[in-house]
Structures are given as C-alpha cells and as structure tokens.
Amino acid sequence: MNYNDYRSQYGGSIEVIGGVLYDTVAYVSAASVALTYFTVVRNNLALSNIELAGTFPSPKAFLIRSVSCKIMQRAFSSARAAAGQVQPGAIDNIAQLVNTGVFEFTIGSKRYIHMPLWMMPGGSSAQGVAAGDGDVADPGEIQDWATNGKPDTRNVRTLSKPIFIGPQVNFVGVITWPAAITLAGGVNVNVQIRFEGDQLRPVQ
Amino acid sequence: MRQLRQYAQYQTQYPGKEVIDAALWDTVLYTSAATVALTFFNALRATIDLSNMRAAGQLPAGESFMIRAIRVFFKGRPESTATAAAGAVQPDAIDDIAQLVDSGVLQLNIGQKDYGIYPLYLLAAGGGPYGGIAVENILVAGAAASYGQNGDPHIYNTFTLSVPILIKSQINFNCVLTWPAALTLIRNVNIQVVLDGDLIRSIQ
Numbered sequence: 001m002n003y004n005d006y007r008s009q010y011g012g013s014i015e016v017i018g019g020v021l022y023d024t025v026a027y028v029s030a031a032s033v034a035l036t037y038f039t040v041v042r043n044n045l046a047l048s049n050i051e052l053a054g055t056f057p058s059p060k061a062f063l064i065r066s067v068s069c070k071i072m073q074r075a076f077s078s079a080r081a082a083a084g085q086v087q088p089g090a091i092d093n094i095a096q097l098v099n100t101g102v103f104e105f106t107i108g109s110k111r112y113i114h115m116p117l118w119m120m121p122g123g124s125s126a127q128g129v130a131a132g133d134g135d136v137a138d139p140g141e142i143q144d145w146a147t148n149g150k151p152d153t154r155n156v157r158t159l160s161k162p163i164f165i166g167p168q169v170n171f172v173g174v175i176t177w178p179a180a181i182t183l184a185g186g187v188n189v190n191v192q193i194r195f196e197g198d199q200l201r202p203v204q
Numbered sequence: 205m206r207q208l209r210q211y212a213q214y215q216t217q218y219p220g221k222e223v224i225d226a227a228l229w230d231t232v233l234y235t236s237a238a239t240v241a242l243t244f245f246n247a248l249r250a251t252i253d254l255s256n257m258r259a260a261g262q263l264p265a266g267e268s269f270m271i272r273a274i275r276v277f278f279k280g281r282p283e284s285t286a287t288a289a290a291g292a293v294q295p296d297a298i299d300d301i302a303q304l305v306d307s308g309v310l311q312l313n314i315g316q317k318d319y320g321i322y323p324l325y326l327l328a329a330g331g332g333p334y335g336g337i338a339v340e341n342i343l344v345a346g347a348a349a350s351y352g353q354n355g356d357p358h359i360y361n362t363f364t365l366s367v368p369i370l371i372k373s374q375i376n377f378n379c380v381l382t383w384p385a386a387l388t389l390i391r392n393v394n395i396q397v398v399l400d401g402d403l404i405r406s407i408q
Binding site for chain 2: 080081082083084085086087088089090091092094095096098099100101102110112113114115116118119120121128129130131132133134135136137138139140141142143144145146147148149150151152154155156157158159160161163176177178
C-alpha cells in the first residue's frame with residue numbers, strides 16, 4: 001500500500017501565517033497573587049486558543065513578535081471616597097494591577113520575557129468618556145473606565161528580538177503580585193496575555 | 205589542561221551569547237516634603253515588582269545590557285480630593301505628577317562618568333492606566349477625582365536614545381533623580397525607573 005497516496009500533509013512543508021496566541025485567567029479580588037497562563041486548555045475561544053496544555057503539537061510552532069496584557073475592565077460606578085483618600089474604581093483597578101504585577105514567560109527551563117505589566121499595554125480596546133449628572137448627595141459617586149495603556153492597536157510591546165517556540169517545547173507564562181489586590185466592589189476581572197507573531201503549521 | 209577539559213564535560217554555559225528583549229527596573233519611594241534625591245539600581249529590593257536587579261549597582265558576570273530607552277513610571281492611584289478655592293493650585297494626583305516631572309532631573313552614571321542628564325518630563329512612561337473619570341455630586345464642600353501618569357500611556361511615547369548605551373558586566377552604574385527642593389504631594393509615591401533594551405546573556 002502506498003501511504004503517500006492518502007496523506008493529509010505534503011512534503012513535510014510548513015506554511016506561515018500571521019497568528020495570535022492568547023490565554024485568559026480571572027484575577028480574584030483580595031485573593032490572587034499569581035496567575036498562570038498557557039498550561040490549561042480552556043475549551044472556550046473567548047478565553048484561549050491553546051490546543052494543547054503548555055506546548056504546541058508537532059510540527060506547529062510560533063514566533064512571538066509582541067506581547068500584550070489586556071485587562072477586561074468594564075465601566076464602573078463607585079461611591080466617591082472621602083477627600084484625601086484613594087478613589088476605588090476602574091482606573092484604580094488597572095493602576096493597582098499594573099503597578100505591582102510582573103509577567104514572566106519561560107520556554108523550556110529558561111526565562112525569555114520578564115517585565116512589569118504596565119510595560120505590556122493591551123492594544124486596542126473600548127474607549128469612551130464618562131460624565132456625571134450631579135444629582136447624588138454628598139459625597140456623591142464617580143463613574144470611570146480604564147484600560148491598560150491607550151487603546152490603540154499599535155500600542156503593544158514589540159520585542160526587539162522575536163522569540164521562537166518550537167514544537168513540543170514546554171512554555172508557561174506567570175503574572176505575580178507581591179500581595180493580593182482588592183478590586184473595586186470586589187468584582188473580579190479577567191486578565192489576558194496575548195502574543196502576536198507568526199504561526200507555523202503543516203501544508204495541507 | 206587535562207583536568208580543565210574534564211570539567212568541560214559538565215558545563216552549564218555554552219559558547220556564544222543570546223540576545224533578548226528586556227528591561228531593567230528599580231523602584232524607590234518619593235517621600236512628600238522630604239525627598240530631594242533618589243538613587244536607583246544601587247540596591248537589591250525585597251520583591252520583583254520593585255526591582256529585577258540581581259546584584260547591587262552592576263550586572264552579573266556574563267551579562268550585559270544595551271539601553272535603548274529610559275522610562276519613568278509613577279505607581280500612583282486615583283485620588284479623591286477637596287476642590288481648591290478658585291484661583292488656587294488644585295492639589296491632586298495630576299498636580300503631584302506635574303510637580304515631580306517639572307523640576308526633576310535624571311542622571312545616568314556608568315563607571316565614573318555620566319551618560320546623560322535629562323529633565324524628568326522627557327522620560328515618559330509610555331504605559332499605565334488610561335481612562336476617563338466623572339464625579340456625580342451635589343456639591344457641598346466640593347469634590348474632585350483624579351489620576352495622573354508621566355505622559356500618554358502609549359508605547360510610542362518613550363524617550364528612545366539616539367545612540368544606545370551598552371552596560372558591560374560587572375561595571376558600576378546607577379540612575380539618580382534630583383529635585384532642587386522637596387515637593388509637597390498629596391501622597392508619597394513609588395517612582396520606577398526602567399532601562400529598556402536588550403539583555404545579552406550566556407547560552408544555556
């Protein structure tokens with residue numbers, strides 16, 4: 001039998017397409033001090049497009065050209081804090097998460113990305129304005145919205161030297177904080193890590 | 205010689221160097237009404253969100269760093285403040301940043317020589333929260349809510365050196381921020397200096 005007559009991949013060739021690799025984990029208010037990425041198949045494309053936990057099936061591979069951290073913060077209404085106090089809300093959620101969060105990405109046994117979250121803006125996102133109508137008695141309320149960096153598709157951390165993840169090589173991303181953060185209203189937010197680059201896959 | 209060759213069988217580092225996109229960061233607290241100078245990269249800090257230096261004031265043997273950009277990030281949070289009287293300065297989170305960058309100066313020192321003296325407002329963070337905030341309130345004593353950062357949080361908004369600067373391994377370096385007089389802020393703030401560029405390290 002000539003198996004070559006029935007093949008589904010041709011000549012061992014690889015094609016390259018522009019690709020995105022992402023994974024999402026919820027930050028749990030007042031609890032999380034570390035979030036781990038790419039080690040679990042989520043079975044939900046809104047959360048992740050990883051096919052295998054922590055690796056690529058052979059012969060697939062990925063060249064990372066940029067890295068982003070998108071924080072899925074929704075617009076928020078909060079009681080206004082007393083004068084002289086920190087003001088909780090959407091902006092404060094983002095500020096707290098990026099002020100002390102640090103991302104680390106390991107391939108095999110070696111770290112290849114290590115930087116504060118504020119240096120990895122999320123790229124495009126919702127952008128808007130906020131206004132109050134002034135009918136709430138003192139101390140009043142505030143409404144705010146926020147993103148990790150200006151929501152612009154060009155606003156992503158492009159690596160000065162791309163990083164290649166070969167097939168069947170373990171990789172993992174971890175965000176750590178030195179202490180758990182209490183988010184506005186105790187509402188958890190999803191934090192997504194996204195790599196953009198080149199996806200390598202077999203010719204079919 | 206025979207003995208040296210025997211040790212080579214057990215090496216953990218291999219010929220050549222690899223280069224990765226990287227950042228060196230350090231964080232020091234500005235104390236309101238007290239601080240006139242802060243020194244960065246001269247000490248090890250307790251947690252990774254504060255600094256990733258592994259030796260005080262220098263890079264370990266086998267590592268060097270090419271500085272391509274210098275960035276300064278303020279780890280502030282949104283603040284609720286009382287409205288100032290008409291005709292007076294409004295103390296708030298934005299005013300804190302304005303004061304710090306308007307009179308702050310950064311000096312980069314390598315070995316015995318300075319390699320740049322920059323007004324702080326030039327060294328935009330190029331990242332951080334971005335959003336909008338509105339106060340809803342029947343004014344009694346007046347209310348304001350504010351958040352500030354060093355420049356537009358867009359990664360294009362960074363001060364890129366026209367000529368990169370190489371810090372070789374085991375050479376002393378630091379950054380010093382100075383102000384001509386102590387500033388009175390609404391709150392003490394952690395200031396993070398980031399040297400953004402390429403890390404050159406051993407192949408392992």
